Amino acid sequence: xxxxxxxxxxxxxxxLAEFGLAFVAFLLxxxxxGWGQYALAFSMAAxxxxxxxxxxxxxxMRNLFEVFLxxxxxxxxxxxxxxxxxxxxxxxxxxxxxxxxxVPPAFVFSAEPQPLPPALQSPFFAPHVSAYMLAYVIxxxxxxxGVAGRIREKKNCGLVLRSEAPLRRVALRIVDCGLKDTDxxxxxxxxxxxxFLTAGLLxxxxxxxxxxGDWWNWDPKELWSLATWLIYVAYFHIRGMAAHRRPxxxxxxxxxxxxxxxxxxxxxxxxxxxxxxxxxxx
Amino acid sequence: MKRFRQILFRAxxxxxxxxxxxxIVGAFLGxxxxxxxxxxxPMWFFWGFWAVLSVVGLFARGKMWRSPGLLMTHIGLLxxxxxxxxxxxxxxxxxxxxxxxxxxxTPEGFLLLNPHDESxxxxxxxxxxxxxxxxxxxxxxxxxVMVRRAWLEYYPPESEAWVLLGQTYHxxxxxxxxxxxxxxxxxxxxxxxxxxxxxxLGYNHALRQIELQVTRRGRPMTNSIIVGPSDEPxxxxxADVFETPQAWREADQPAIVLLPPxxxxxxxxxxxxxxxxxxxxxxxxxxxxxxxxxxxGYHFYLSAFDPPLALxxxxxxxxxxxxxxxxxxxxxxxxxxxxxxxxIARQMFRKEAxxxx
Numbered sequence: 001x002x003x004x005x006x007x008x009x010x011x012x013x014x015x016l017a018e019f020g021l022a023f024v025a026f027l028l029x030x031x032x033x034g035w036g037q038y039a040l041a042f043s044m045a046a047x048x049x050x051x052x053x054x055x056x057x058x059x060x061m062r063n064l065f066e067v068f069l070x071x072x073x074x075x076x077x078x079x080x081x082x083x084x085x086x087x088x089x090x091x092x093x094x095x096x097x098x099x100x101x102x103v104p105p106a107f108v109f110s111a112e113p114q115p116l117p118p119a120l121q122s123p124f125f126a127p128h129v130s131a132y133m134l135a136y137v138i139x140x141x142x143x144x145x146g147v148a149g150r151i152r153e154k155k156n157c158g159l160v161l162r163s164e165a166p167l168r169r170v171a172l173r174i175v176d177c178g179l180k181d182t183d184x185x186x187x188x189x190x191x192x193x194x195x196f197l198t199a200g201l202l203x204x205x206x207x208x209x210x211x212x213g214d215w216w217n218w219d220p221k222e223l224w225s226l227a228t229w230l231i232y233v234a235y236f237h238i239r240g241m242a243a244h245r246r247p248x249x250x251x252x253x254x255x256x257x258x259x260x261x262x263x264x265x266x267x268x269x270x271x272x273x274x275x276x277x278x279x280x281x282x
Numbered sequence: 283m284k285r286f287r288q289i290l291f292r293a294x295x296x297x298x299x300x301x302x303x304x305x306i307v308g309a310f311l312g313x314x315x316x317x318x319x320x321x322x323x324p325m326w327f328f329w330g331f332w333a334v335l336s337v338v339g340l341f342a343r344g345k346m347w348r349s350p351g352l353l354m355t356h357i358g359l360l361x362x363x364x365x366x367x368x369x370x371x372x373x374x375x376x377x378x379x380x381x382x383x384x385x386x387x388t389p390e391g392f393l394l395l396n397p398h399d400e401s402x403x404x405x406x407x408x409x410x411x412x413x414x415x416x417x418x419x420x421x422x423x424x425x426x427v428m429v430r431r432a433w434l435e436y437y438p439p440e441s442e443a444w445v446l447l448g449q450t451y452h453x454x455x456x457x458x459x460x461x462x463x464x465x466x467x468x469x470x471x472x473x474x475x476x477x478x479x480x481x482x483l484g485y486n487h488a489l490r491q492i493e494l495q496v497t498r499r500g501r502p503m504t505n506s507i508i509v510g511p512s513d514e515p516x517x518x519x520x521a522d523v524f525e526t527p528q529a530w531r532e533a534d535q536p537a538i539v540l541l542p543p544x545x546x547x548x549x550x551x552x553x554x555x556x557x558x559x560x561x562x563x564x565x566x567x568x569x570x571x572x573x574x575x576x577x578x579g580y581h582f583y584l585s586a587f588d589p590p591l592a593l594x595x596x597x598x599x600x601x602x603x604x605x606x607x608x609x610x611x612x613x614x615x616x617x618x619x620x621x622x623x624x625x626i627a628r629q630m631f632r633k634e635a636x637x638x639x
Contacts, residue, residue, distance in 0.1 A: 115437045115546045118571035191621040198617045202610045211572050213390065213583045213598040215606055216366070218316040220309040227305035234298045240345075241291040268309070276313055 012106050015044035019099035026092035042076030049073050056113045061129040065109035072101040074137045088185040093144045124207035132200035138193030142186050143258035146251035149182025183247040220274035228260040336360050351620025358613030369602030387599045388421025394592045400428040430553035432593045436490045439543035448473040450534035475536040496523050516540040550587045
């Protein structure tokens with residue numbers, strides 16, 4: 001083995017390469033090959049999570065290294081569920097997301113196993129973190145689906161518009177270019193992810209009461225999590241209010257939601273700007 | 283009515299975005315200042331306006347009563363808000379004034395206690411203040427809290443045995459001499475200055491303790507010595523195993539240096555007893571992180587423990603807490619009903635209707 005490359009690291013690099021190959025296969029419209037590579041990469045990522053859990057002796061969600069490993073492994077089941085249950089596609093972007101998620105544990109975050117500090121030894125630990133991780137990958141997929149769908153439909157719409165008469169163009173702008181499919185896909189994904197986000201928030205509040213004495217501590221991470229939750233509340237509210245007439249606003253909110261998720265997960269944990277009770281999660 | 287509903291919708295949306303902005307500002311301010319900001323008087327108007335809008339929304343929006351999920355979600359949020367307000371410092375102070383000065387519950391406070399200390403006085407600071415300053419009082423509990431025992435528990439060490447060294451000083455003040463001793467259990471280590479041996483009888487890694495047997499001139503001098511826990515090297519003087527202090531000094535003041543392996547703290551624990559004014563025990567129990575003790579409307583938390591400093595016990599009033607829990611119990615199923623169950627049910631009924639058609 002060259003240098004001090006451990007089998008665990010090697011498996012992680014191979015999984016990363018497999019996700020990359022799967023992306024290329026999807027890009028070249030080789031769907032069958034893409035799914036095969038994707039499944040292989042997933043099995044490696046899942047194996048990494050299981051090995052890590054055995055190594056550290058607890059649910060592997062203690063630090064950002066373990067969390068990102070888990071997030072990458074969650075993408076494949078999400079792709080399957082989205083495709084076969086929600087009828088939402090986008091595997092190419094899912095596989096790209098999985099690859100991007102695997103880069104920090106492979107090259108940036110420390111893999112040093114850490115024991116659980118007293119505050120994390122709680123029955124809420126695994127459910128709280130898993131609920132958030134599930135919510136994050138689902139809502140990230142919703143944002144990506146929204147942006148990708150918007151770009152695709154705009155392109156298709158442009159082709160149609162050039163061949164139509166001026167009056168009909170207006171009608172098409174409303175009906176055909178109304179982002180109906182994208183809107184539906186995004187809505188289904190947000191509907192799937194939002195209860196997990198709520199479960200994460202509420203389980204965190206219950207856990208906070210057990211560990212720190214307050215169900216709400218005004219900690220920066222809590223405030224960013226609440227802001228994220230409120231963005232999706234606003235999304236549902238606007239949908240109810242505008243009766244599906246403002247899909248662009250809705251998609252924009254889902255994208256803002258993703259930005260908030262990234263801030264909550266990364267900036268709040270890594271930056272010294274936000275010291276707080278969640279500072280162990282680095 | 284439609285116009286009114288639209289205004290209501292828009293006002294709610296403005297409040298949602300305003301709260302998003304306030305959360306971001308609060309995150310940059312830090313927890314303590316954010317808490318002050320969200321509990322300030324202008325924010326009371328904000329929360330009040332939010333509550334009014336939610337209640338009006340419940341009645342103005344007919345759809346709410348046709349969707350159990352939506353209804354549960356809204357009522358859940360209202361209960362959380364109500365519980366938060368009822369449990370706030372201002373509401374505690376207001377109730378205290380209503381009941382007569384000083385009779386109200388303290389929302390939260392810290393008790394600084396040494397083992398076997400008994401106190402009912404809460405301070406607003408987490409840590410001990412300098413000797414010349416008194417801790418800022420936060421209130422008085424209607425009973426005394428006593429810590430019977432407090433201890434730390436550790437993860438298993440990276441290496442099984444501690445490092446043991448026999449230490450002696452020459453009488454003329456020459457540098458100390460160190461003799462390696464056996465750290466393995468049951469292996470006597472010869473210590474010439476002692477004219478005897480030092481044997482490790484056992485380790486308790488959870489409590490980070492070592493049990494030693496010191497033998498001098500063939501006779502065990504003590505039943506056993508238990509040392510720990512410590513992060514730093516501990517020097518254990520052997521003066522007591524010598525016949526006289528003079529004999530110990532003449533033997534170059536032998537001592538044992540104990541170097542514990544690195545061990546992460548697994549838990550902080552304490553045994554608490556709550557007593558009424560007559561000294562009768564109300565309740566007792568072990569507290570640790572994630573396991574508070576609940577009695578007479580207060581939760582007791584082990585907030586900090588840094589031996590040999592005092593233990594910090596946090597007492598938090600549970601006023602409003604069960605409203606919040608009731609809100610959670612409605613909000614979570616409400617969201618699931620609204621976003622998962624209701625669409626599935628709608629789809630199923632539509633399919634059945636299609637088949638029937």
